[in-house]
Amino acid sequence: MNFQEFLQGKVFYAYKYFGAHLLKKGAIFRVYAPNAAKVELQGDFSGWELLEMKQKENPGVFEVTVQDAEAGMYYKYAITDAQGNVVYHCDPYGMLMELRPGFASRIVDENWKFADDEWTNNQNTEKNYNNPMNIYELHAGSWKQKEDGSWYNYEELAEELIPYLKKMGFNYIEFLPLSEHPADCSWGYQNTGFFAPTSRYGTPQQLKKLVELCHENGIGVFTDFVPVHFAMDDYGLLNFDGTPLYEFPHPDTAYSEWGTMNFMHSRGEVRSFLQSAANYWLTEFHFDGIRMDAISRAIYWNGDPARGVNERAVEFLRNMNAGLHKLHPSAILMAEDSTDFPKVTAPTEYDGLGFDYKWDMGFMNDTLRFFQTAPVYRPYDYHKLSFSMMYFYSDLFLLPFSHDEVVHGKATIIQKMWGNYENKFPQAKAFYTYVYAHPGKKLNFMGNEFAQFREWDETREQDWDILKYPLHDAFHHFYAKLAHLYLEERALYDGEYNQDCFEWLEVDAADYVTYAWERRAGGETIVTVMNLSDQFWKDFPVGLPMYYELEELLNTDWKKFGGNTSPEDQNFRIVDEEHRKWPQTLYADLPPFTARMFKVKGVKIPAQKKDVPAGRR
Known part of the structure; x- marks a missing residue:
């Protein structure tokens, strides 16, 4: 790794240098902590005795080689700040962590040979613009659970999930963030391990197998990525070397609305960290693309247009997306962005942000509000449904009905439909017909396809037993028919972005x-x-x-x-x-x-x- 380029924010493979990497014998550990007074390593290999790390070839980079280190072993960094305080941290570039509430990182055997060449060789650089893209968004721990309430691991999940996706007409899945996180209730959006697939569902190798099995069955896989903020647990990135290394130093910009810390995108080290993490998921796990969360909070200071554009964060997004497109020409980059900031999906060479698709939050909100309205008032709101085509061709839009729309008292999609129980079902069928016959790629959250009434709860599996009720079973069959029509009928997907x-x-x-x-x-x-x-x-x-x-x-x-x-x-x-x-x-x-x-x-x-x-x- 070119260390100067790392400091300048130009590196996309920092994870190959930092972190723990196995050697022919033992492993080498490197961590970046430029303002630390001392950095020490402890783990299984030392009986949890502290081993001093030294700055060798690059200033601020502490490293040590441990002859007895092996794959699977646990380790932590003990970082002493300038005042003599010691805080134990997980590895920012660690590729696996122990299950919460523990936070030790684990050494990973990085050797893996994918067997999905047929899939990867057939991907093109046109980003599916004229191909169907029907995305099933899911949370891995609450789609289905075992009889005892425990989670399926990644491979077990693939065995259950793939036949269902094919039956229901979904040709892509999008996982809520799989990077390690301490609180289940954050759904993965408050990370401590940006390079570590959550150990809730198994090992990195098992996740790679899940992706491989999906590809063998003609199903693409996306994952959520969180480039704006991180969890404030003290063993994570917060004050990592005793100073705000990853976050802003000032409280008015450091804290997000979610009780997390905002990344300081003007720092080169932070840029290299984040774009290396994005590249890591695409390179090492063969994900077909990433959806980037909370982009509005990067575009504007704390997501508030009144505070102005965060120029350095916008610059970071452009550079990261340009680099990812160069490294992965067929990868699809999606922005969750509710703003009217221009050129979100324009190429970076034309001053765009370089995303391939933008979530159409306006379409989602207008459509749901219309269907919540009593029929007597719908003539007055008639053009809420036609308004989307007034701006549709200004960006490359994806039509999302995601997890955010079925939680926190918002009610599920079926529950949002006006009227009593019986009236909700015909409206929901018309609703989804409108969505699938409307231009734009599709995304639907798990449970919506069989009209689940209970709001999503990350601790419980979906209400599969509801399919014993005739209206839900009929709706389930309807949804499968509609989704397959979208995949099969060229007029429903080709030319979606052609007026x-x-x-x-x-x-x-x-x-x-x-x-x-x-x-x-x-x-x-x-x-x-x-x-x-x-x-x-x-x-x-x-x-x-x-x-x-x-x-x-x-x-x-x-x-x-x-x-x-x-x-x-x-x-x-x-x-x-x-x-x-x-x-x-x-x-x-x-x-x-x-x-x-x-x-x-x-x-x-x-x-x-x-x-x-x-x-x-």
Whole structure:
């Protein structure tokens, strides 16, 4: 490692130099603590006696070689500050830690040979822009648990999870942070081990096996990464060498709203630490991408636009993303960002932040608020659902319905739907049809796919027994059908970020609370019609831009999904008569809270019609 580049914030492989690394005999330990008066090492290999570490080739870097050190052994650093105070720390670059409440780091055998070449060789640099990306977000400890309430390890989880993902039509998973953290209730967002997969679920090798098994089954894997703040436990990064080495020195900027410490991104050592951690997960675990948490708190001082842009943190994001793209051209970088800061997904060479996708928090909030509104008021909020397409092409958006929307008294997705128990299900089916027929990649948190009513609790597994109830079971089957349609129908994913591939067919029917639009790509077209009122509309007219022949792909009111309509009762007809500016009209029965999806199976030229509109892509 070039030490000067480390100090300048240019290093992406600092973990190969710092931390504990096995040698042919024993191991070498290195830690960066430039303001410490003394640094000592203790562990299994010394009977927990303290071993003095020395500054050798680089100032501020303390190191020692221990002949008796072996893989699996525990160790800590004892750091003495300038005042003589001693604090025991885990290794900032440690690759494994003991289970909380312990905090010792462990030596890891880094030898591992992945067997996922077929997957990695087929990844491209186009970031899935024109491919389907249906992401299942989950918390590894509370998706499913063993009968005794204990966790599955990473490999056991893969055995349970992969068949379920394939059945339900998810082709990506996104784990809440897997880096080590002391408090279960932080869900992994308050880290002490940025390079250590949490030992709650096993070893780094077992996590690598999980990723490998997912790839063998055609499933991509993302993980959350937290580049903005860290846990304030005294054995972690806080005042690491007796001074604020990783955090800001001033209280007004040091503390976050979550009771954590904010990284000081203007320090080169911090930049090298964080971008090396991001690179570590992509390189050593073959993750297909990372979702970066709380980006708004990096863009603005403490996330407050009124305090201004944190220019050095923005610079850090640009440089880190540019470096990660260079090292991993096919890796997908996603920003959880609720601001309107410009060019979040623009390339860094065009002054963008360099993310590939941005979570569309506005879409999420507007859509959920609309469905919470009583039908009598929906005509007044009609354009909450159409507003997203006014700005959609300003960034590359992903449509998230994440863990944050089903906790802390917010209610789950199904519970947010207006009305009583029975009314919530048809609305939830229409809700998800709208999401999947809307441009943008998809992300849904575990439990939403079978309409769980209980808010997520990280200590409990999901309420799988709820599937014994007919409406939940029917909803579960509906969701699988919808998700598979998204994966299979090119018009629902190709050209998502091309304005020519989307068109409203009805977006001026506020009194009826009814919408219609079409998606088209690669010679395929899908028309979606949606009624979000509590009224039955018989033969609702929708203009069609060409003389289509349609087949119905999906009706949220079908009996097999808990509705009242049989698939053989098509209840729609196409008439060669003009409607508004369109030459043809689709008349469709629309029960309350229903969405219907049609695929164009052909375009006809009617008799005595010479002015048929030209075809589209």
